[in-house]
Amino acid sequence: MSEPATVKMVEYAEASDEVRAVFDDIMATKGIDFVPNAWKVFASHPPSLKRLWYGLKEVMAPGALDPKFKEMIAIAVSATNGCDYCTRSHTAAARKLGMSDAEYGELIAVVGMFNQTNKMSDAYKIPVDEVFLRAW
Incomplete structure (x- = not known):
């Protein structure tokens, strides 16, 4: 079993509207029905979540x-x-x-x-x- 994250992961149901919008874009872009743990961890700091996701989305296009x-x-x-x-x-x-x-x-x-x-x-x-x- 893996170690827990060093921060509390942000679950979709608990996410702010700002974070939920990024989560929705992640799932739509990747064609998946869940938020991967990495993004839940990055969501503990919404500015990092947005910077990382939109940067990754641009680079991987x-x-x-x-x-x-x-x-x-x-x-x-x-x-x-x-x-x-x-x-x-x-x-x-x-x-x-x-x-x-x-x-x-x-x-x-x-x-x-x-x-x-x-x-x-x-x-x-x-x-x-x-x-x-x-x-x-």
Whole structure:
């Protein structure tokens, strides 16, 4: 069983109109019928809830990168940062968008490889090649 949050989660029934409006947008945008725990925790500080949700909604919207690819990037960052909640929630979102077992396996292999080589490169203090510093 996971540890409780460090603040009281805001349940939908107890939410202010301001928070409830954000919760409604989260559920409508994600096509779900519940408010995920992360958003209930962030709602303990409504300005953060609004900033995080509307920022995330903008960043994750379709653009040059498709939504599944963006969710896969979120998995990579979340796994690297050690955020179990985020890794699991973005994995679920990517699965909903069609991420296959093969794609997930390759993603985790890339994450593992680059976490290893990044740590080794940092430990060795490898100087950056001049060509990589040029504007593309």
